[in-house]
Amino acid sequence: xxxxxxxxxxxxxxxxxxxxxxxxxxxxxxxxxxxxxxxxxxxxxxxxxxxxxxxxxxxxxxxxxxxxxxxxxxxxxxxxxxxxxxxxxxxxxxxxxxxxxxxxxxxxxxxxxxxxxxxxxxxxxxxxxxxxxxxxxxxxxxxxxxxxxxxxxxxxxxxxxxxxxxxxxx
Numbered sequence: 737x738x739x740x741x742x743x744x745x746x747x748x749x750x751x752x753x754x755x756x757x758x759x760x761x762x763x764x765x766x767x768x769x770x771x772x773x774x775x776x777x778x779x780x781x782x783x784x785x786x787x788x789x790x791x792x793x794x795x796x797x798x799x800x801x802x803x804x805x806x807x808x809x810x811x812x813x814x815x816x817x818x819x820x821x822x823x824x825x826x827x828x829x830x831x832x833x834x835x836x837x838x839x840x841x842x843x844x845x846x847x848x849x850x851x852x853x854x855x856x857x858x859x860x861x862x863x864x865x866x867x868x869x870x871x872x873x874x875x876x877x878x879x880x881x882x883x884x885x886x887x888x889x890x891x892x893x894x895x896x897x898x899x900x901x902x903x904x905x906x
Contacts, residue, residue, distance in 0.1 A: 769842040790821035
């Protein structure tokens with residue numbers, strides 16, 4: 737006798753597909769988080785470099801100004817450049833804050849994706865357990881059926897042996 741098909745196999749297949757999709761989605765979100773963290777590190781590095789550049793400009797400005805190497809116009813231009821660097825540093829600090837928020841959002845997305853994966857995995861486990869129970873019940877039913885058939889065969893053999901004995905007595 738052919739083994740019966742599990743009637744919920746299409747649903748089980750769909751649950752497996754959903755779990756696989758959840759794994760892929762989680763991996764994508766983790767990659768996005770890594771990219772956002774990399775951007776944050778790049779912006780921090782830019783801030784560090786900009787601060788160093790501004791400090792170098794201030795040092796050069798002070799050295800040359802006290803040495804009397806600048807004209808009035810050069811002093812004004814150098815001050816404007818230093819002020820521009822200060823503004824740029826503030827803009828980079830704001831960019832860092834914005835990027836930290838982007839990293840936090842990406843972390844939240846990863847957590848949501850992890851939760852979705854956990855839920856999909858649990859649903860798949862439920863379906864797999866249901867299939868295992870169905871297969872176990874099927875095997876038990878087959879074993880009972882086989883036992884009944886063996887019992888019938890034994891009963892027929894016993895009855896036949898009894899009839900043969902009676903026939904031998906006559």
